[in-house]
Amino acid sequence: xxxxxxxxxxxxxxxxxxxxxxxxxxxxxxxxxxxxxxxxxxxxxxxxxxxxxxxxxxxxxxxxxxxxxxxxxxxxxxxxxxxxxxxxxxxxxxxxxxxxxxxxxxxxxxxxxxxxxxxxxxxxxxxxxxxxxxxxxxxxxxxxxxxxxxxxxxxxxxxxxxxxxxxxxxxxxxxxxxxxxxxxxxxxxxxxxxxxxxxxxxxxxxxxxxxxxxxxxxxxxxxxxxxxxxxxxxxxxxxxxxxxxxxxxxxxxxxxxxxxxxxxxxxxxxxxxxxxxxxxxxxxxxxxxxxxxxxxxxxxxxxxxxxxxxxxxxxxxxxxxxxxxxxxxxxxxxxxxxxxxxxxxxxxxxxxxxxxxxxxxxxxxxxxxxxxxxxxxxxxxxxxxxxxxxxxxxxxxxxxxxxxxxxxxxxxxxxxxxxxxxxxxxxxxxxxxxxxxxxxxxxxxxxxxxxxxxxxxxxxxxxxxxxxxxxxxx
Amino acid sequence: xxxxxxxxxxxxxxxxxxxxxxxxxxxxxxxxxxxxxxxxxxxxxxxxxxxxxxxxxxxxxxxxxxxxxxxxxxxxxxxxxxxxxxxxxxxxxxxxxxxxxxxxxxxxxxxxxxxxxxxxxxxxxxxxxxxxxxxxxxxxxxxxxxxxxxxxxxxxxxxxxxxxxxxxxxxxxxxxxxxxxxxxxxxxxxxxxxxxxxxxxxxxxxxxxxxxxxxxxxxxxxxxxxxxxxxxxxxxxxxxxxxxxxxxxxxxxxxxxxxxxxxxxxxxxxxxxxxxxxxxxxxxxxxxxxxxxxxxxxxxxxxxxxxxxxxxxxxxxxxxxxxxxxxxxxxxxxxxxxxxxxxxxxxxxxxxxxxxxxxxxxxxxxxxxxxxxxxxxxxxxxxxxxxxxxxxxxxxxxxxxxxxxxxxxxxxxxxxxxxxxxxxxxxxxxxxxxxxxxxxxxxxxxxxxxxxxxxxxxxxxxxxxxxxxxxxxx
Numbered sequence: 021x022x023x024x025x026x027x028x029x030x031x032x033x034x035x036x037x038x039x040x041x042x043x044x045x046x047x048x049x050x051x052x053x054x055x056x057x058x059x060x061x062x063x064x065x066x067x068x069x070x071x072x073x074x075x076x077x078x079x080x081x082x083x084x085x086x087x088x089x090x091x092x093x094x095x096x097x098x099x100x101x102x103x104x105x106x107x108x109x110x111x112x113x114x115x116x117x118x119x120x121x122x123x124x125x126x127x128x129x130x131x132x133x134x135x136x137x138x139x140x141x142x143x144x145x146x147x148x149x150x151x152x153x154x155x156x157x158x159x160x161x162x163x164x165x166x167x168x169x170x171x172x173x174x175x176x177x178x179x180x181x182x183x184x185x186x187x188x189x190x191x192x193x194x195x196x197x198x199x200x201x202x203x204x205x206x207x208x209x210x211x212x213x214x215x216x217x218x219x220x221x222x223x224x225x226x227x228x229x230x231x232x233x234x235x236x237x238x239x240x241x242x243x244x245x246x247x248x249x250x251x252x253x254x255x256x257x258x259x260x261x262x263x264x265x266x267x268x269x270x271x272x273x274x275x276x277x278x279x280x281x282x283x284x285x286x287x288x289x290x291x292x293x294x295x296x297x298x299x300x301x302x303x304x305x306x307x308x309x310x311x312x313x314x315x316x317x318x319x320x321x322x323x324x325x326x327x328x329x330x331x332x333x334x335x336x337x338x339x340x341x342x343x344x345x346x347x348x349x350x351x352x353x354x355x356x357x358x359x360x361x362x363x364x365x366x367x368x369x370x371x372x373x374x375x376x377x378x379x380x381x382x383x384x385x386x387x388x389x390x391x392x393x394x395x396x397x398x399x400x401x402x403x404x405x406x407x408x409x410x411x412x413x414x415x416x417x418x419x420x421x422x423x424x425x426x427x428x429x430x431x432x433x434x435x436x437x438x439x440x441x442x443x444x445x446x447x448x449x450x451x452x453x454x455x456x457x458x459x460x461x462x463x464x465x466x467x468x469x470x471x472x473x474x475x476x477x478x479x480x481x482x483x484x485x486x487x488x489x490x491x492x493x494x
Numbered sequence: 495x496x497x498x499x500x501x502x503x504x505x506x507x508x509x510x511x512x513x514x515x516x517x518x519x520x521x522x523x524x525x526x527x528x529x530x531x532x533x534x535x536x537x538x539x540x541x542x543x544x545x546x547x548x549x550x551x552x553x554x555x556x557x558x559x560x561x562x563x564x565x566x567x568x569x570x571x572x573x574x575x576x577x578x579x580x581x582x583x584x585x586x587x588x589x590x591x592x593x594x595x596x597x598x599x600x601x602x603x604x605x606x607x608x609x610x611x612x613x614x615x616x617x618x619x620x621x622x623x624x625x626x627x628x629x630x631x632x633x634x635x636x637x638x639x640x641x642x643x644x645x646x647x648x649x650x651x652x653x654x655x656x657x658x659x660x661x662x663x664x665x666x667x668x669x670x671x672x673x674x675x676x677x678x679x680x681x682x683x684x685x686x687x688x689x690x691x692x693x694x695x696x697x698x699x700x701x702x703x704x705x706x707x708x709x710x711x712x713x714x715x716x717x718x719x720x721x722x723x724x725x726x727x728x729x730x731x732x733x734x735x736x737x738x739x740x741x742x743x744x745x746x747x748x749x750x751x752x753x754x755x756x757x758x759x760x761x762x763x764x765x766x767x768x769x770x771x772x773x774x775x776x777x778x779x780x781x782x783x784x785x786x787x788x789x790x791x792x793x794x795x796x797x798x799x800x801x802x803x804x805x806x807x808x809x810x811x812x813x814x815x816x817x818x819x820x821x822x823x824x825x826x827x828x829x830x831x832x833x834x835x836x837x838x839x840x841x842x843x844x845x846x847x848x849x850x851x852x853x854x855x856x857x858x859x860x861x862x863x864x865x866x867x868x869x870x871x872x873x874x875x876x877x878x879x880x881x882x883x884x885x886x887x888x889x890x891x892x893x894x895x896x897x898x899x900x901x902x903x904x905x906x907x908x909x910x911x912x913x914x915x916x917x918x919x920x921x922x923x924x925x926x927x928x929x930x931x932x933x934x935x936x937x938x939x940x941x942x943x944x945x946x947x948x949x950x951x952x953x954x955x956x957x958x959x960x961x962x963x964x965x966x967x968x
Contacts, residue, residue: 049609
C-alpha cells in the first residue's frame with residue numbers, strides 16, 4: 021500500500037501517481053502514449069455509451085473514415101495546416117517501399133471527411149448531413165500528461181454540413197449543450213460554456229465554443245469544443261450543392277469533439293487523498309461487496325448472504341462486484357477499492373447477517389451505516405443517487421464560492437492568481453498585447469462571456485468588449 | 495436505379511457494385527482503404543455489441559494499447575517479423591522531426607501487448623490474464639477488396655496468458671466456438687471450425703484454428719482465427735511468473751480475432767440479384783414501413799396508422815424505420831430497401847386501414863401477405879424469427895448439398911473445382927510438394943479435419959495423415 025502524494029501541496033504528482041496506482045492506465049513504451057487498462061477503459065466505455073446515445077438521439081449517424089490521410093489534404097486549408105503540420109506523424113514507407121505521397125496519421129479528420137462530403141452532397145436534399153466518428157487520433161505532444169494530453173488519444177469527432185450559417189450555428193450550440201449536460205449529469209462536473217477568443221479558435225474555424233471546467237488545484241481544463249468552420253473548407257474540397265432556388269452554394273460546416281481527456285477531468289474534479297472518487301452514474305462498479313469472515317465464522321453462510329445481496333442489486337440494475345479474494349485482508353480491500361473510487365462499499369459479516377442488515381460505506385463522505393437487508397436495493401439506489409447529486413453540488417459550490425473571482429485588475433491579484441488559481445472574471449479589450457501580458461502570469465483567456473460587467477480592459481484600461489474568464493490551464 | 499451485375503455469372507462485380515450501391519461503404523482516397531458509411535457501420539456496431547457481450551461473458555476485459563509500435567518490437571519474434579514486415583506502414587517522421595527509431599502502425603498487437611503483459615504478470619495469481627482490444631489495424635494490401643481485404647480494417651483482438659498449455663488450448667477452442675456460434679446465431683452463416691495446416695499458421699503460432707465459410711460463388715472465406723502462440727513470444731518479451739511451486743515459468747499465450755471482413759461474408763452468403771439480404775438478428779433496420787398514398791387518399795389518416803404500427807413495433811423491441819419521403823414513389827423505395835436488404839417491408843394504404851391490416855413483404859422469399867393489425871408486433875416478431883432460421887437453413891443446405899464434395903483425387907475433378915468450387919474433402923500426406931500441386935489449380939488447404947476417411951493423399955498416393963478441406967479462397 022503506497023501512500024499518494026499530498027493532494028493539496030502536490031496535486032500534479034498526486035494525479036500522476038493516482039492514474040497508475042488505481043490501474044486506470046499504465047506507461048507505454050510509445051512516447052507520450054498511454055495503455056488504457058481495463059478499469060480506465062470501462063469508464064471510457066460508459067462515457068462512450070452515454071454520449072453515443074445523445075449523438076444518435078440528435079440525429080447523427082456513425083461512420084468510419086481512414087486513419088491515414090494523404091499529406092496533400094492537410095495543405096488544402098491554410099489555417100488548418102498551420103495548426104496541425106507541426107504535430108503530425110507521417111508514414112513515409114509502407115508495404116516494403118518508400119511512398120510517392122506520404123500519409124499523415126490523422127490528427128483530426130476534417131480534411132478526409134470533407135473530401136467524402138463533397139462526393140455525397142449534391143443538393144439541398146442531402147442536407148443537413150450529420151456524421152460522427154469514434155476514433156483514435158495522433159498529435160505529437162511535447163508535454164504529455166496522462167489522459168489530459170497524450171500523443172494518441174481516443175475521441176468522437178462530429179462533422180456536419182448545413183444549408184445556412186444559422187443552421188450550422190444551431191448545430192454547434194446544440195452539441196455544446198449536449199456535452200455540458202452529459203458532463204453535469206454523468207460526470208458530476210459543472211462547466212462554463214462560451215466562445216473562445218479569436219486567437220484560441222480551432223485552425224480553420226470562424227467561431228469556436230468551448231466548455232471549461234475547474235480542477236481542484238485551480239487550473240482550468242478545456243473539456244471539449246464545438247466549431248463553426250470557415251467556408252474555406254467547403255471551397256478547398258469543392259463541396260457544392262444546388263440550393264432550393266437552383267443556385268450553386270457552399271454548405272456551412274461544423275465539427276465538435278470530446279476525448280479521453282474527460283477521464284482526466286473526472287480524476288481531478290472528484291479525487292481525494294485516498295484516491296479516485298467516481299460518480300455513480302459513470303462508475304464501472306457502483307458497489308463492491310466485501311465479506312468479513314472472522315475465525316470461527318461460517319464462511320459458507322456469509323458467502324451465501326453476499327451472493328443474495330449481489331443478485332438483488334444486479335437485478336435492480338446496479339453494477340456490483342464481489343471481492344471474495346481470500347488472499348487479502350478486508351483492510352487491504354478497503355484500501356484498494358477506495359483507491360479505485362467505487363462509490364459504495366458493502367461489508368457483510370456474521371453479526372450483520374444475524375441482524376438481517378449490512379454495513380454500507382460512502383466513498384465520498386466516508387459515512388458508514390447499517391441498513392436493513394429488506395429493500396436494500398432501493399436503499400442503495402437512493403444512496404447512489406444522493407451521492408451523484410452530492411458530488412455535483414460539491415463541485416458547483418467549490419466553483420462558485422472558491423474558484424471564481426470577479427476582479428477589476430488582474431495584475432493586482434497576481435499572488436492570488438498564482439497561488440489559488442480559479443477563474444478570474446474581468447474585462448478585455450480584445451487586443452493581442454493584453455493577451456501577451458496575461459501570458460506573463462501564465463494565464464490564458466479561457467472564454468469570452470456574453471455579459472459585460474467590467475467597463476475597462478483588465479490590462480490596458482481601454483474599453484472592454486466583453487467579460488472574459490482568465491485562468492491557468494492544463 | 496442501376497441494375498446489379500449478374501450474381502451467377504459475375505459474382506465478383508456483383509459484390510463490388512453492391513457494396514457501394516447499398517451504401518455500406520464508399521471508395522476512399524487512401525489506397526486500399528474504405529470509408530464505412532453509416533449503414534455499413536450500423537451492421538458492424540451490432541456485430542461489435544453482440545461479440546463484446548460474449549467476450550465479456552467469457553471473462554475478458556477490454557483495454558486500449560498504442561496504435562504505434564516501436565519498430566524493434568516487431569523484430570523480437572523471428573517468425574512474427576517474417577510474416578508482418580513486408581506489409582507494415584512505417585512512421586519515420588513526427589512532430590516536425592525525423593524519428594530516431596521509427597514506429598510501425600500496428601498490423602496486430604501481440605508485440606506491444608506482450609510487452610505490457612510482462613509488466614503485469616508476476617505470479618500464478620495474475621493468471622489467467624484475459625484482455626481484448628477493439629481497434630483499427632493497417633496491413634499494406636496488394637490486392638484489396640472491400641471489407642474482405644483492406645489496408646486498414648477494424649477488429650477485436652483477444653490476447654490471453656495462462657499457466658499451462660492445456661489452459662491456453664482450452665481458451666483457443668473456447669473463443670473459436672464463441673465465434674462459430676455468433677456467426678451461426680446472428681449472421682446465419684454456417685462454418686467449419688478446424689486446425690490450419692502448419693504452413694498456414696499465424697506467424698509465431700504453434701497451432702492456428704480457423705473457421706471457414708463458403709460464399710455463393712464457391713470460394714471459401716476465412717472468417718476468423720484463434721491461435722495458440724509459441725512460447726518464444728514470452729521469452730522474447732521476458733514474460734515470466736512464479737508458479738504455485740515457486741518456480742519461474744513462462745506463460746502460454748493465445749490470440750484470436752475477427753474483423754470487418756464479416757460484413758463481406760454477410761453480403762456474399764445471403765445477397766441475391768436484388769441486393770443485400772440481411773439476417774434480422776444483425777439488421778440495423780429489421781422493418782421498413784412505407785405509406786402508400788394515392789390521389790384522393792387521406793394522407794394524415796395513413797400517416798397516423800403508420801405511426802401507430804411503428805410505435806407498437808418499436809415498443810416490442812423491433813428496429814423499425816418509416817420511409818415517408820414524399821419526393822420518391824413507393825416503387826423507388828421498394829427498390830432501395832430491397833437493395834439494402836431490410837428483412838421485412840410493411841406497406842400501408844387506405845384499403846389496408848379499412849381492413850385493419852397491413853401488407854408485409856419478406857425480403858428473403860419475396861412472399862407478400864396481408865396480416866391483421868391486431869397482434870401485428872407478435873406476427874412480425876415470428877416472421878423475423880422464421881426468416882432468420884430460413885436464412886441459416888438455406889446456407890447450411892447449400893453448404894452440405896452443393897458446396898461440399900468428398901473426392902479421392904482432386905486432380906481428376908479440376909473442372910468441377912474450377913467451375914463450381916466449394917469445399918473438396920480429401921486426404922493429404924502433409925508434404926509441401928503436394929500443397930504446391932494443389933496451388934497449381936488455385937486451391938489452398940483451408941483446414942485439417944479431425945476425421946480420416948481417405949487412406950491416401952489426394953496428390954501423391956502416400957499415406958494420408960488426415961482429411962483436409964481444399965477450396966479456392968478469398
